[in-house]
Amino acid sequence: MDEFQPKIIVFACNWCSYAGADLAGVSRIQYPPTTRVIRVMCSGRVSPLFILEALGAGADGVLVTGCHPGDCHYLSGNEKAVRNVELARSLMALLGIDPGRLRLEWISAAEGARFAQVVTEFTAQIKQAGANPLPLKPGSDKNLPENGWDGLSRPSGQAGEPAPQVFG
Amino acid sequence: MFRSPRPEEAQAPGRQAPRIGVFVCHCGHNIAGYLDVPALVESARALPGVVWAGDSLFTCSDAGLAEIRSAIATYNLNRVVVASCTPRTHEPLFQATCEEAGLNRYLFEFVNIRDQCSWVHMRDGEQATQKAQDLIRMGVARAALLEPLEEARLPVQPAAAVLGGGVAGMTAALSLARRGFAVTLIEREPELGGMLRHLDRLYPTMAHARELVERHVAEVRDEPRIEALTSAEVQEVQGYIGNFTLLVRTRQFGREVSLPVPAGVILVATGAQEFKPVGRYGYGDDPRVITQQELEQRLAAGKIPSPISHLVMIQCVGARDETHAYCGRICCLTAIKNAMLLKEHNPQAEVYVLYRDIEVHGTYFEDYYGRARDLGILFTRYTPQDPPQVAAGRVVVYDELLGARLSIPYDLLVLSTPPVPAPGARELARLLKVPVDEYGFFLEAHVKLRPLDFATDGIFLCGSAHWPAHLGEAIGQALGAAARAATVLSKEQVRAPGAISHVDESLCRGCRRCAEVCEFGAIEFVELPLPEAVFFRLTNQPAGRTVARVNPVLCKGCGACAVVCPTSAMQAAHFTSRQVTAMIQAAMGV
Numbered sequence: 137m138d139e140f141q142p143k144i145i146v147f148a149c150n151w152c153s154y155a156g157a158d159l160a161g162v163s164r165i166q167y168p169p170t171t172r173v174i175r176v177m178c179s180g181r182v183s184p185l186f187i188l189e190a191l192g193a194g195a196d197g198v199l200v201t202g203c204h205p206g207d208c209h210y211l212s213g214n215e216k217a218v219r220n221v222e223l224a225r226s227l228m229a230l231l232g233i234d235p236g237r238l239r240l241e242w243i244s245a246a247e248g249a250r251f252a253q254v255v256t257e258f259t260a261q262i263k264q265a266g267a268n269p270l271p272l273k274p275g276s277d278k279n280l281p282e283n284g285w286d287g288l289s290r291p292s293g294q295a296g297e298p299a300p301q302v303f304g
Numbered sequence: 305m306f307r308s309p310r311p312e313e314a315q316a317p318g319r320q321a322p323r324i325g326v327f328v329c330h331c332g333h334n335i336a337g338y339l340d341v342p343a344l345v346e347s348a349r350a351l352p353g354v355v356w357a358g359d360s361l362f363t364c365s366d367a368g369l370a371e372i373r374s375a376i377a378t379y380n381l382n383r384v385v386v387a388s389c390t391p392r393t394h395e396p397l398f399q400a401t402c403e404e405a406g407l408n409r410y411l412f413e414f415v416n417i418r419d420q421c422s423w424v425h426m427r428d429g430e431q432a433t434q435k436a437q438d439l440i441r442m443g444v445a446r447a448a449l450l451e452p453l454e455e456a457r458l459p460v461q462p463a464a465a466v467l468g469g470g471v472a473g474m475t476a477a478l479s480l481a482r483r484g485f486a487v488t489l490i491e492r493e494p495e496l497g498g499m500l501r502h503l504d505r506l507y508p509t510m511a512h513a514r515e516l517v518e519r520h521v522a523e524v525r526d527e528p529r530i531e532a533l534t535s536a537e538v539q540e541v542q543g544y545i546g547n548f549t550l551l552v553r554t555r556q557f558g559r560e561v562s563l564p565v566p567a568g569v570i571l572v573a574t575g576a577q578e579f580k581p582v583g584r585y586g587y588g589d590d591p592r593v594i595t596q597q598e599l600e601q602r603l604a605a606g607k608i609p610s611p612i613s614h615l616v617m618i619q620c621v622g623a624r625d626e627t628h629a630y631c632g633r634i635c636c637l638t639a640i641k642n643a644m645l646l647k648e649h650n651p652q653a654e655v656y657v658l659y660r661d662i663e664v665h666g667t668y669f670e671d672y673y674g675r676a677r678d679l680g681i682l683f684t685r686y687t688p689q690d691p692p693q694v695a696a697g698r699v700v701v702y703d704e705l706l707g708a709r710l711s712i713p714y715d716l717l718v719l720s721t722p723p724v725p726a727p728g729a730r731e732l733a734r735l736l737k738v739p740v741d742e743y744g745f746f747l748e749a750h751v752k753l754r755p756l757d758f759a760t761d762g763i764f765l766c767g768s769a770h771w772p773a774h775l776g777e778a779i780g781q782a783l784g785a786a787a788r789a790a791t792v793l794s795k796e797q798v799r800a801p802g803a804i805s806h807v808d809e810s811l812c813r814g815c816r817r818c819a820e821v822c823e824f825g826a827i828e829f830v831e832l833p834l835p836e837a838v839f840f841r842l843t844n845q846p847a848g849r850t851v852a853r854v855n856p857v858l859c860k861g862c863g864a865c866a867v868v869c870p871t872s873a874m875q876a877a878h879f880t881s882r883q884v885t886a887m888i889q890a891a892m893g894v
Contacts, residue, residue: 141431143438145891151759152739158390161419162751169431172438172891173420175391176879177803180821181863189885193892209737209760210862211823220867245759246741252424271894 142196142262144255146173147182151209152244153201159248167252168259171199178202179240180213184224187238191228194271197237197262199254204242214242236265322353322448325381326440327372329363329388331418338422340433344387347437351444355379363388369401376405383447387415387440393753408452410802410878415443438891445890449883453802456856460546462793465490465567467538467732470498471775472767472782473573474520479786481529485793488565489524489532490552492728496521496532498575499723499768504600506775507641508672514604516775533563537728541735544860545569545762546798569762569789572746573782574732576723576768579628581621585694585719592697593717596638603645611650616699616714617643618692619659623722625688628743632722633772636663639720640676647679655681656712658692658701684710723772738763745771756785761798764788803878804859805866807852811873814850818865818874826858827865 148154154175160167172195176182179202190198200221202214221240228235239258243251326348330336341359349357356379360368363386375381384407386398391414399409417436425432462485466477469491477487495501496517503513524530536554539562543549550565578597586593594602596617602608617639623632636659643655662683664673677683685704686692692701699712725744733740738758739747746769749759756764766781767773773781792798805818809832819827831848852874863876872881 143892145888155392155739155759158392158416158419161390161421161423164423164426166426167424169421169425169428169435171420172435172442173416174442174884174887174891176863176884177876178862178864181867181876181879183867183881185881186884186888190888190892193889193894195888195892206734207739210860210864211737213823213862213864216821216864216867245739246747271892 140263140267141168142170142259142267143172143194144170144197144199144258144262145190145195146171146199146201146255147176147179147186148173148243149179149202149209149213150175150177152203152207152242153179153251155245156201156243156247156251159245160252161248163248165249165252167255170196170259170262171255178208178210178213178217180208180210180216180220182217182220184220184227187221187224188227188231191233191237191268192270194268195237196265196268197239197258199258200238200240201243201251201254202240204244207244234265236261237268320382322383323355323379323381324351324353324383324385324444324447325372325375325379326351326354326357326385326387326444327363327368327375328357328359328417328440329368329386330359330361331389331422332361335388335418335422338426338429338432339417339436340429343433344417344436344440348385348387348440348444351441353383353448354444356381364394364397369397372398372401373405376402376407382407383411383413383450385413385415385440385443385447387417387436387443390414390416390419392759393750410453411447411450413443413447413450415439438893441893442887442890445886446883449880449886451877453877455799455802457797458544458546458800458857460793460795460798461548461566461568463487463567464569464571464789464793465548465550465565466571466573468498468573468575468726468767468769469493469496469524469532469534470573470575470767470778471500471516471520472575472769472773472778473498473571474524475779475782476571476573476766476786476789477530477532478520478523478527479783480789480793481527483786483790483793485529485790487530488550488552488567489530490536490538490550490554490565491532491534492537494535496524496534499577500775502578502597502601504603505641505645507637508668510641510645538732538735541570541737544800545760545792548762569764569792570736571785571789572732572736572738572758572763572765572769573767573785574726574729574746574769576745576772577726579622579632579721579724581719581721584621585618585692585699585717587719590717592715593694593719596635596642596718596720599642599716599718603642608646608649611653612646612715613650613653614713614715615643615646615653615718616656616658616712616716617718617720618699619657619662619720620688621719621721623720624660628722628724630722630743630771631663632720633663634774635720635722637669637672637774639718640664640673640681642718643681644676644679647676647681651680654712656699657681657683658686658699659683660686660688723768726769729769736760736763745769756781756788762792800857801861803876804856804861805854805863805874805876807854808873808875809851809853811871812851813871813873814852815870816852817868817870818852821864821868823862823864824858824860826855826860827852828855829853 208214477489540551548567749757764785766785767778866876
């Protein structure tokens with residue numbers, strides 16, 4: 137069997153971290169192909185619900201990246217990101233999801249090497265933690281950890297329906 | 305003057321079933337050398353809403369762009385996805401191409417499969433291709449939900465603010481003024497001139513720096529379109545491309561005042577300063593140990609005690625090491641210049657330059673270095689593992705090429721140190737909301753494609769604020785940055801981004817949480833008149849209800865308001881919850 141390759145949803149702010157990720161490419165710094173980057177204008181746009189949505193959909197990890205404190209293009213979006221990520225983390229705890237699956241990192245436009253390093257480390261950490269048992273599928277209860285996941289199940293909508301409306 | 309898209313307008317074309325075209329770029333070998341492009345096209349073709357998928361060698365070439373335009377017409381595409389390099393460099397080009405073919409630019413989606421895929425997974429083509437397939441699936445899912453957006457047209461203030469009155473700033477200011485634009489030149493020091501004021505001669509011509517500075521200053525003073533503010537510092541920056549306002553603290557008539565300076569563009573030319581190597585090789589303790597700039601100040605003032613019979617220069621002091629990892633770039637030529645001046649002053653003098661590598665690139669400079677050797681200046685190579693030692697008026701250095709340890713006496717020991725960012729560069733970067741690199745030099749939008757622009761529209765940079773520049777380079781960059789700035793100033797209007805927040809007033813209950821998180825004061829509240837409704841008469845409620853409204857000129861589109869809105873009334877256009885959620889689900893294949 138192939139080695140477990142995690143999938144990590146990365147939210148990258150347009151001004152710093154997305155540019156940092158590009159710089160890793162321009163510098164040809166190699167890192168594991170585990171990331172699926174979603175560009176947002178600001179890390180402060182990342183709603184806690186996006187994070188839960190990603191984990192609920194089966195992402196093995198979620199990495200929120202933004203500008204360093206004091207460098208936010210929108211002045212304080214990264215401070216808002218701290219609050220939103222904390223909120224997501226407390227919701228994860230409530231739902232029994234390992235908070236280690238969520239990470240917030242500051243990566244500037246000049247830190248290509250750091251982007252690669254963060255992804256490499258986070259990938260190793262997620263590999264250690266194992267696959268996210270979500271999304272729950274019928275008959276997959278054997279995947280459930282002892283005391284987790286109970287609260288979080290896929291919305292009961294049928295396949296093909298539009299995404300459940302979330303605010304945020 | 306400004307209008308934001310009304311929801312019904314924005315959605316009208318969006319209601320058509322998506323007809324998506326996907327264009328996968330080879331980028332020559334850069335993508336196709338690592339990813340299976342035919343497989344990407346094949347899988348894209350099977351995605352919901354995709355009616356056309358194809359590949360091209362360079363999608364950004366004229367041929368590639370023509371293909372996009374013709375596919376839009378032929379297949380009646382209403383969404384375009386390009387999987388290629390990075391939106392940071394090429395999104396505007398593809399958006400413009402869509403617009404030429406009659407498609408709103410916000411119906412374009414970029415998928416980054418080069419900078420964030422092929423270039424970073426060069427050794428694992430199979431998994432990189434799988435990742436690229438996921439990324440394209442995500443892009444297509446978002447594209448299906450994209451909505452056309454309108455951009456407000458903003459008037460342009462035909463004036464420039466140039467920060468820094470050194471040679472770069474003065475050159476840029478003169479260039480813009482001579483094109484007919486008003487320029488405010490803002491210099492922190494009491495005098496214009498910058499770094500050149502501290503120099504003696506200029507390489508390779510050996511012209512006097514003072515003459516060049518004086519000529520520039522006189523031209524600036526004679527130019528009626530330039531207002532030069534000295535002893536002036538930027539305190540605050542507001543606005544956006546076309547309409548900045550800088551608050552500048554300066555002295556006028558002996559009083560400290562804060563002046564508002566309106567400007568359509570801002571040029572950053574704040575320069576650099578010499579690193580002072582306190583504590584190295586006796587600098588700070590031994591008065592015979594000075595820096596190159598201090599030597600030049602003495603030379604310019606005619607204060608070199610003659611004769612100097614033993615002169616030693618040490619290169620790369622605080623450069624290419626743990627203090628500053630970069631090469632100072634101008635210090636080799638500076639040392640060669642000053643060594644020649646002193647050698648000519650006293651041909652009997654023994655002049656040593658202790659170096660790690662001599663960097664004299666360019667057509668004139670190798671020859672210049674050769675002239676220094678011909679004059680009898682001794683160049684001795686040392687290694688960073690075995691650097692020179694200074695004790696009791698002598699420098700001891702292991703000469704790699706001779707294989708011997710030399711002990712050289714000195715009357716004067718001159719340390720060549722790298723330029724470092726001007727003090728306050730980081731603070732200025734914060735005010736302008738532009739990035740600096742790890743050393744504190746200003747960081748351009750793209751090292752090759754946009755070397756004089758910041759990622760933020762309407763702000764440009766030149767000279768040693770960017771990285772250490774020779775005089776000729778600083779002037780060249782200044783002329784270039786002025787030309788870039790003129791492309792903005794010569795227009796009557798610029799377009800404001802359309803990707804801003806807006807409110808569905810039917811869902812808004814006026815809780816004001818959006819306004820609490822908005823850093824830009826972009827959200828106002830208005831009272832909506834309610835129709836004469838039986839309900840309200842019966843319950844005796846006051847007529848009217850408060851809802852949020854977004855000022856499209858002030859909104860920067862960060863999306864923080866959308867996160868806190870409890871009713872989903874506030875949506876960040878182009879980054880809506882539905883769009884982001886669709887990408888997440890596409891990434892995970894659910």
